[in-house]
Amino acid sequence: MDSGQRLPMAHRFPDSPSSDGDNDVFLPDGSPAPVSEFLQELPSYQSLLRRKTSYYGTIERRRSTRQLKGSLSVDPSTFEPASEVMMTKPLRECALSMQEKRKLRDMQKLCSQYITGWSQWKQSSWNSCRKFKEDMAEFFCHLTLWRGNIHNIEGKFGTGIGSYFSFLRFLVILNFVMFLLMFCFTTLPVAISKQGAFNSSNIIPSLADSECTYYSPGGYGLLYFYSNIIDLLSGTGFLELTYLFYGYYTIETVTFYVFNYSLPLAYVLVTISCLLLSIAWIVKRAVNGFKQSLVHDEDKFQSYCNKIFAGWDFCITDQYSASLKHSSLQYELKTDLAEERIRQRKQKRTRGETFRIYFFRFLLNIIVIGVLAGSFYAIYRATVYSLENSNTVSGSNADPINLLVEYLPSIVITIANIVTPLIFESIVRYEDYSPAFEIRFTLIRCVFVRLASIAVLLISLWTRITSCQNQTCNLCGYNYKMYPCWESRVGQEMYKLMIFDFLIIVALTLFVEFPRKLMVTYWSSKLVQWWGQQEFEIPQNVLEIVYGQTICWIGIFYSPLLPAIATVKYFIIFYIKKVSLIENCRPSTRPFRASSSNFFFQVILLIGLVLACIPVGFGIAYIPASKACGLFVNFTTSWEIIPTVVKTFPNGLQKFIYVIASESFAVPFFLLSCLVMFYFIALAGAHKKVVEQLQEQLAMESRDKLFLIRRLTEVHHIKV
Amino acid sequence: MGNSSSHLSKQLINEYQELTYLTKQEIILAYKRFSEVAQKDNRSNIESLRIPKERFLNLPELKANPFNDRICTVFSTSEQEDGSMSFEDFLDMLSAFSESATLEVKSHYAFRIFDFDGDGALNESDLEHLVNKLTGDKDDTKLSNSEMRQLIANILEESDIDKDGTINHSEFQHVISRSPDFISSFKIML
Numbered sequence: 001m002d003s004g005q006r007l008p009m010a011h012r013f014p015d016s017p018s019s020d021g022d023n024d025v026f027l028p029d030g031s032p033a034p035v036s037e038f039l040q041e042l043p044s045y046q047s048l049l050r051r052k053t054s055y056y057g058t059i060e061r062r063r064s065t066r067q068l069k070g071s072l073s074v075d076p077s078t079f080e081p082a083s084e085v086m087m088t089k090p091l092r093e094c095a096l097s098m099q100e101k102r103k104l105r106d107m108q109k110l111c112s113q114y115i116t117g118w119s120q121w122k123q124s125s126w127n128s129c130r131k132f133k134e135d136m137a138e139f140f141c142h143l144t145l146w147r148g149n150i151h152n153i154e155g156k157f158g159t160g161i162g163s164y165f166s167f168l169r170f171l172v173i174l175n176f177v178m179f180l181l182m183f184c185f186t187t188l189p190v191a192i193s194k195q196g197a198f199n200s201s202n203i204i205p206s207l208a209d210s211e212c213t214y215y216s217p218g219g220y221g222l223l224y225f226y227s228n229i230i231d232l233l234s235g236t237g238f239l240e241l242t243y244l245f246y247g248y249y250t251i252e253t254v255t256f257y258v259f260n261y262s263l264p265l266a267y268v269l270v271t272i273s274c275l276l277l278s279i280a281w282i283v284k285r286a287v288n289g290f291k292q293s294l295v296h297d298e299d300k301f302q303s304y305c306n307k308i309f310a311g312w313d314f315c316i317t318d319q320y321s322a323s324l325k326h327s328s329l330q331y332e333l334k335t336d337l338a339e340e341r342i343r344q345r346k347q348k349r350t351r352g353e354t355f356r357i358y359f360f361r362f363l364l365n366i367i368v369i370g371v372l373a374g375s376f377y378a379i380y381r382a383t384v385y386s387l388e389n390s391n392t393v394s395g396s397n398a399d400p401i402n403l404l405v406e407y408l409p410s411i412v413i414t415i416a417n418i419v420t421p422l423i424f425e426s427i428v429r430y431e432d433y434s435p436a437f438e439i440r441f442t443l444i445r446c447v448f449v450r451l452a453s454i455a456v457l458l459i460s461l462w463t464r465i466t467s468c469q470n471q472t473c474n475l476c477g478y479n480y481k482m483y484p485c486w487e488s489r490v491g492q493e494m495y496k497l498m499i500f501d502f503l504i505i506v507a508l509t510l511f512v513e514f515p516r517k518l519m520v521t522y523w524s525s526k527l528v529q530w531w532g533q534q535e536f537e538i539p540q541n542v543l544e545i546v547y548g549q550t551i552c553w554i555g556i557f558y559s560p561l562l563p564a565i566a567t568v569k570y571f572i573i574f575y576i577k578k579v580s581l582i583e584n585c586r587p588s589t590r591p592f593r594a595s596s597s598n599f600f601f602q603v604i605l606l607i608g609l610v611l612a613c614i615p616v617g618f619g620i621a622y623i624p625a626s627k628a629c630g631l632f633v634n635f636t637t638s639w640e641i642i643p644t645v646v647k648t649f650p651n652g653l654q655k656f657i658y659v660i661a662s663e664s665f666a667v668p669f670f671l672l673s674c675l676v677m678f679y680f681i682a683l684a685g686a687h688k689k690v691v692e693q694l695q696e697q698l699a700m701e702s703r704d705k706l707f708l709i710r711r712l713t714e715v716h717h718i719k720v
Numbered sequence: 721m722g723n724s725s726s727h728l729s730k731q732l733i734n735e736y737q738e739l740t741y742l743t744k745q746e747i748i749l750a751y752k753r754f755s756e757v758a759q760k761d762n763r764s765n766i767e768s769l770r771i772p773k774e775r776f777l778n779l780p781e782l783k784a785n786p787f788n789d790r791i792c793t794v795f796s797t798s799e800q801e802d803g804s805m806s807f808e809d810f811l812d813m814l815s816a817f818s819e820s821a822t823l824e825v826k827s828h829y830a831f832r833i834f835d836f837d838g839d840g841a842l843n844e845s846d847l848e849h850l851v852n853k854l855t856g857d858k859d860d861t862k863l864s865n866s867e868m869r870q871l872i873a874n875i876l877e878e879s880d881i882d883k884d885g886t887i888n889h890s891e892f893q894h895v896i897s898r899s900p901d902f903i904s905s906f907k908i909m910l
Contacts, residue, residue, distance in 0.1 A: 091738065091739050092738070092740055092825075093822055093824065095816070095824070095828040097795075097797045097808070097809070098739060098797075098808035098809070098811065099808070102739070105739070138745070159904050159907075163904075303899070304871065304874045304875050304878060305875055306899040306901060308847075308850060308851065308854065308871075308875060309830065309834070309895070309896060309899060310896075310900075310902035310905050311854050312785075312786065312854055314817060314906055314907055314908050315905070316785075317780050317783075318784060321784070322785070326786075326854070326855055326861060327856070329854050330854075330855040330861055333855065337867050340870070698881050698882050699881065699882055699883045702882035
């Protein structure tokens with residue numbers, strides 16, 4: 001036995017950080033102790049050798065076969081499981097070199113000659129099924145939009161920013177699918193029947209009260225050209241009575257040969273199904289990220305192992321980006337280590353200091369709430385002012401001031417969305433949280449501002465629509481004097497928000513980012529260089545597009561073609577952002593993790609979607625449908641068409657639907673789901689306990705093994 | 721230099737598709753890139769051709785990578801242990817780094833790449849070597865000694881289950897399976 005050979009891995013104990021006497025197996029001078037032959041008979045060493053033999057290539061292969069020859073007894077029973085596993089796994093999952101995989105495949109073919117015809121057929125059909133699935137996947141991969149673009153971006157800026165662009169691509173596809181749904185089921189039948197291709201019956205308002213049904217949008221006749229532009233921007237005038245808005249849809253049923261297609265029913269059902277489709281798709285995409293963060297707690301995102309082992313982005317191909325990545329990794333590691341030292345120091349904080357910190361935080365939170373309240377009040381006042389003072393009479397539409405008044409809510413919301421993050425970022429520095437928590441907390445506050453400002457806008461709209469100043473609203477159920485067709489009005493507000501959002505993004509890119517880059521490149525004053533080249537701020541950009549998508553979802557009932565506008569808008573934004581990224585931005589020095597970013601995007605989007613469902617549901621089910629326009633003039637609310645249709649179903653089906661919708665079904669169902677949830681929570685807790693116990697046991701076994709090895713070696717030396 | 725040498729046979733492509741995670745397009749693209757790097761030698765038989773390590777490391781996907789040396793060592797099946805890569809080694813490498821490779825395959829190769837001394841476990845010197853590669857491997861970018869000790873202590877505390885001072889293969893796989901970023905960062909696309 002040559003003493004120059006390497007020791008089996010399990011028995012080498014270099015200086016461990018928590019070194020105690022147990023680990024000093026070696027002689028003090030550091031030379032490896034002579035290895036006893038019996039140590040090579042340990043089953044763990046044998047399995048390691050076997051793995052080494054096939055996996056580690058030629059060098060270790062030659063060395064380990066020499067060692068194998070030296071061992072005395074080999075337990076044959078431990079051979080079986082490993083080779084069996086290798087036989088049934090698909091070849092590509094074996095981490096071997098190509099030649100070894102070929103040998104394995106030949107061995108598999110040999111073995112398969114001895115299995116029966118049935119299992120042979122099963123295996124071959126399974127193989128061809130798998131191959132077919134792969135061919136399909138490859139085909140669909142080619143249809144993926146912007147694959148080369150995103151690949152380039154990942155190469156230069158890393159996977160974090162690449163995931164932002166994948167998210168944008170997902171939104172384009174989602175909006176396109178929603179547009180197809182809405183178009184095929186609502187706009188297309190109306191368009192076809194207006195051309196007279198099929199028999200269709202118009203809506204006949206049954207209400208004798210003609211006051212509620214008076215509705216005349218303007219926009220006809222000779223107008224100035226720029227008033228058309230203003231109409232295009234604000235959705236009034238000639239645009240109001242088009243397929244874009246709810247008010248234009250007046251066909252009640254379309255008769256396709258034998259089949260009666262009820263348009264109001266289709267309208268409500270398609271809206272609901274678009275929202276459900278969005279929920280299902282987003283949840284499916286979020287599921288992977290959710291599983292990961294459910295398994296470990298918050299702190300594990302800062303896990304050192306994650307940073308070290310998954311730290312280097314192998315996608316990076318650019319030398320400059322690579323050096324930036326090196327410095328960002330170094331910066332991140334240094335700050336994390338420093339943060340840990342601070343945390344250890346904090347635990348030794350005195351009572352007085354803790355009290356002071358909490359008092360300070362309380363004060364700062366009050367300031368934050370004050371800022372939020374102030375901005376919400378500003379939005380409310382702006383919306384009320386705009387609704388009161390914007391004249392929708394066609395003549396005065398030519399006034400650009402009127403356009404400004406109409407856009408006032410959008411302007412105030414945008415200002416609030418730009419200013420409040422800056423305020424929050426500066427406040428949070430005084431609150432003395434850990435840096436990672438700081439980032440997350442600021443982000444939560446910004447999300448809140450964005451989504452709550454839409455909520456404030458909608459609430460102010462709602463109060464204007466359902467409140468009449470002097471007289472009661474009993475006549476028509478809503479403020480018919482100001483808003484004869486309130487659904488179109490809401491659709492117009494959403495349309496304006498969307499257009500303005502798009503214009504702001506384009507304007508910011510053209511007039512802020514490009515000049516900044518030019519200034520930094522050509523003007524070397526100290527102030528400008530300190531301002532510096534910008535980085536691509538992922539959270540703020542994500543919030544921007546989620547805000548736009550929430551508006552699209554809210555407006556989908558009131559303006560069926562809004563998803564089409566959203567598709568085009570996000571399509572253009574992709575190219576704008578890409579050009580701006582490549583020309584103006586440098587790779588970020590602060591890393592933004594790809595995984596947490598994917599999950600973060602989906603969660604924010606989901607929050608926006610849930611928020612959007614509330615006003616849509618409210619508008620369908622509570623606010624009386626307008627009597628002057630649209631599909632639901634003969635119903636009290638838009639939702640009422642569903643019970644009306646259910647009443648025409650056969651008796652048995654009716655009863656079944658009533659039972660499902662009643663409380664006697666809902667309450668037991670709710671209790672049952674609570675029980676199931678508690679069961680799973682208890683199961684997860686039990687599993688966690690078992691894992692901890694097993695870890696302790698493993699550490700204990702390892703110490704036992706060390707102890708026994710040491711004693712055996714001592715005994716062996718004494719003998720020798 | 722006949723025309724037949726510039727294309728892979730269909731049978732060979734099918735075989736590679738079966739044995740790796742690469743699609744047909746990716747295999748053909750890999751073949752093109754490999755031929756470009758090997759342009760001086762004769763292309764009569766691509767399977768037996770080996771590109772020396774220095775020329776292979778000029779590939780743009782590997783040039784900026786701090787682990788390019790280890791990648792060549794791990795995937796090379798050369799008898800002379802010189803890190804030269806054949807076309808099949810190249811395909812193996814692309815397969816392990818492709819998007820559809822499983823976590824086990826990726827973690828297996830990642831373990832071998834990070835194991836700088838090749839002894840089958842990640843001990844302290846391996847981890848120190850790894851951290852230095854990540855931060856830039858130059859004297860001014862290295863972490864200080866005390867920071868390095870603290871970092872390695874933290875890593876071992878998180879991943880070393882049996883507390884023997886090294887990370888073996890199963891411990892590494894366990895810690896990788898709980899790492900959310902590994903799959904997306906351990907990826908090379910041509």
